[in-house]
Amino acid sequence: MSTPALVPLPASLEVVDAAGLPLTAATAVSGPDSDLLRTLVATRTGIAPAGTSATTPTVTLAVEPGGAPESYRITVDATTATVTGADAAGLFYGIHTLVQLIRPAGDGWEIPAVVIEDAPRFAYRGVMLDVARHFHPVATVTAYIDRAASLKFNHLHLHLTDDQGWRLQLRSRPELTEKASATSVGGDSGGFYTQDDYRKIVAYAAARHMTVVPEIDLPGHTHAVSLAYPDLSEQPVISDHIRETVREFGGGMPENGTAYDGMAVGFSSLKIHDEATYAFLADVLGELAELSPGPYLHIGGDEALGTDAADYDAFVGRVTGMVAGLGKTPVAWHEAGTAPALASGTVGQYWGYITPTDGMDEKARGFVRGGGRLIMSPADAIYLDMKFDAGSPLGLTWARGVTSAQRAYAWDPAAVIEGVTDADILGVEAPMWTETVRTLDDIDALAFPRIGAAAEAAWSPAVGADPERTWESFRARVGALAPLWARSGIRFTALPGIDWARED
Known part of the structure; x- marks a missing residue:
């Protein structure tokens, strides 16, 4: 499996040997900064994710305090992508990392299965x-x-x-x-x-x-x-x-x-x-x-x-x-x-x-x-x-x-x-x-x-x-x-x- 095209390189990146998350117009997005993610996904793919069904692939965005400033965590599998920031800035950076992960898959798009733990070296x-x-x-x-x-x-x-x-x-x-x-x-x-x-x-x-x-x-x-x-x-x-x-x-x-x-x-x-x-x-x-x-x-x-x-x-x-x-x-x-x-x-x-x-x-x-x-x-x-x-x-x-x-x-x-x-x-x-x-x-x-x-x-x-x-x-x-x-x-x-x- 190739290393995803992420710049800057995250502090920790694990590429999982499993199916990734299909990204379609039916993909549901929820949580803070959902509109930002939808806009960036549309720019990257031409797709505007607007799904609402609980049975469709979902992207969940959240802020959970407690980590290092500006840090975030991303997990992706075949049904769900989750981006969790330690603060609003961390979520923002995690969203941009998620967009960099998007890649063509056949006639569509996907986010590969990964686990990312990331935080900046310098403030x-x-x-x-x-x-x-x-x-x-x-x-x-x-x-x-x-x-x-x-x-x-x-x-x-x-x-x-x-x-x-x-x-x-x-x-x-x-x-x-x-x-x-x-x-x-x-x-x-x-x-x-x-x-x-x-x-x-x-x-x-x-x-x-x-x-x-x-x-x-x-x-x-x-x-x-x-x-x-x-x-x-x-x-x-x-x-x-x-x-x-x-x-x-x-x-x-x-x-x-x-x-x-x-x-x-x-x-x-x-x-x-x-x-x-x-x-x-x-x-x-x-x-x-x-x-x-x-x-x-x-x-x-x-x-x-x-x-x-x-x-x-x-x-x-x-x-x-x-x-x-x-x-x-x-x-x-x-x-x-x-x-x-x-x-x-x-x-x-x-x-x-x-x-x-x-x-x-x-x-x-x-x-x-x-x-x-x-x-x-x-x-x-x-x-x-x-x-x-x-x-x-x-x-x-x-x-x-x-x-x-x-x-x-x-x-x-x-x-x-x-x-x-x-x-x-x-x-x-x-x-x-x-x-x-x-x-x-x-x-x-x-x-x-x-x-x-x-x-x-x-x-x-x-x-x-x-x-x-x-x-x-x-x-x-x-x-x-x-x-x-x-x-x-x-x-x-x-x-x-x-x-x-x-x-x-």
């Missing part, structure tokens, strides 16, 4: 969407939420601001969207979310057991602020690297107070010693905290090359303290880990390589020493915006060149930074930066199938802990999801080296 399983380099409307964000939630991701990190644009309307500082939201990379049009738009995204995510993590990137990546508040911004610091980036990608040199649509990074900075900067941030962060019910608020901190190192440390310490004072847990990119006054418990996001370079690992360890934990986002593995093929017009290659699906899979979160174990890791996040990404189709093409590798790193047992937690198994399992993805409208890229299934 935080995230995807990030950069809506600053290119703005993405609410419909695109919610579509990405659905895609990610189906793979058991439970956090959406929204990169709301950058040099190219400010994307969230604030009552306290309306000039930010009035003057700094109109452009994107390459001269494309911009945009922003009204507060109602943002609330819709937050609510949509919550209904799928996903928490929104908003990011205001500071003190660098802040050129857009200069369009609204030039007095708060330092003059751009132009380095040879920035000149090289402009030569390669265009966009021109940044000038304070002028919209920037290039791809260079590291030139911008807020004024660290001006109290007006902190009054501005008190308004911005305070309002963002009010709008965001989740526990985390991300303050960026990456690539602040236009800020003096001592000033950077002082700034990061003060701003993480401001976030903590708002009742939120601060999150920052790993550069902030060596700041002496970093607020206790600040979460670090590691974006270095699988094999750390340039002291990236020591900076990341600073968060652990400060009572926080790490989110692992190694750029050369699960930055989903890296090219999957050298000839693709989508994506970039700065993170050690092309990132194959195999490289995206062949790493383990607890094997990256020496001395950092599962206990020190909050979770895993797969970012999608959007310098070259304009549409949902672009997101799909870059993310799928590699997002499945990130999902498995976040949810499944460690590499080597299960006979199926291997590249050979994954390439077969993820390839078998092709019909489900296609029927769900996901325009994935059929990368070589994966055994892609077809249903003619």
Whole structure:
């Protein structure tokens, strides 16, 4: 018997040598989230199970508290499939696993006989969407939420601001969207979310057991602020690297107070010693905290090359303290880990390589020493915006060149930074930066199938802990999801080296 095509791999999967459950329009579905299961089954098969007779095959959904958070159990035999979640999230994930199990059987469909006991390895399983380099409307964000939630991701990190644009309307500082939201990379049009738009995204995510993590990137990546508040911004610091980036990608040199649509990074900075900067941030962060019910608020901190190192440390310490004072847990990119006054418990996001370079690992360890934990986002593995093929017009290659699906899979979160174990890791996040990404189709093409590798790193047992937690198994399992993805409208890229299934 073949292993069912499940991604991420469950903690425990037993394939039973017995008949499975026939799935027809007469199959009865009962319990919480029945409508969700019916909708997903209809998408996968074209069948809308609506049976009511006790003598027909049945699918029973239930929540029974007592297990680990987000855990679930599935049992399937010839007459009944039962999905039991320890909580509502566990049931939701169990339903998506059940849908992945569905397979053709003769002229119809069936769910194979299995027993699954499943729970996540890490509590935080995230995807990030950069809506600053290119703005993405609410419909695109919610579509990405659905895609990610189906793979058991439970956090959406929204990169709301950058040099190219400010994307969230604030009552306290309306000039930010009035003057700094109109452009994107390459001269494309911009945009922003009204507060109602943002609330819709937050609510949509919550209904799928996903928490929104908003990011205001500071003190660098802040050129857009200069369009609204030039007095708060330092003059751009132009380095040879920035000149090289402009030569390669265009966009021109940044000038304070002028919209920037290039791809260079590291030139911008807020004024660290001006109290007006902190009054501005008190308004911005305070309002963002009010709008965001989740526990985390991300303050960026990456690539602040236009800020003096001592000033950077002082700034990061003060701003993480401001976030903590708002009742939120601060999150920052790993550069902030060596700041002496970093607020206790600040979460670090590691974006270095699988094999750390340039002291990236020591900076990341600073968060652990400060009572926080790490989110692992190694750029050369699960930055989903890296090219999957050298000839693709989508994506970039700065993170050690092309990132194959195999490289995206062949790493383990607890094997990256020496001395950092599962206990020190909050979770895993797969970012999608959007310098070259304009549409949902672009997101799909870059993310799928590699997002499945990130999902498995976040949810499944460690590499080597299960006979199926291997590249050979994954390439077969993820390839078998092709019909489900296609029927769900996901325009994935059929990368070589994966055994892609077809249903003619």
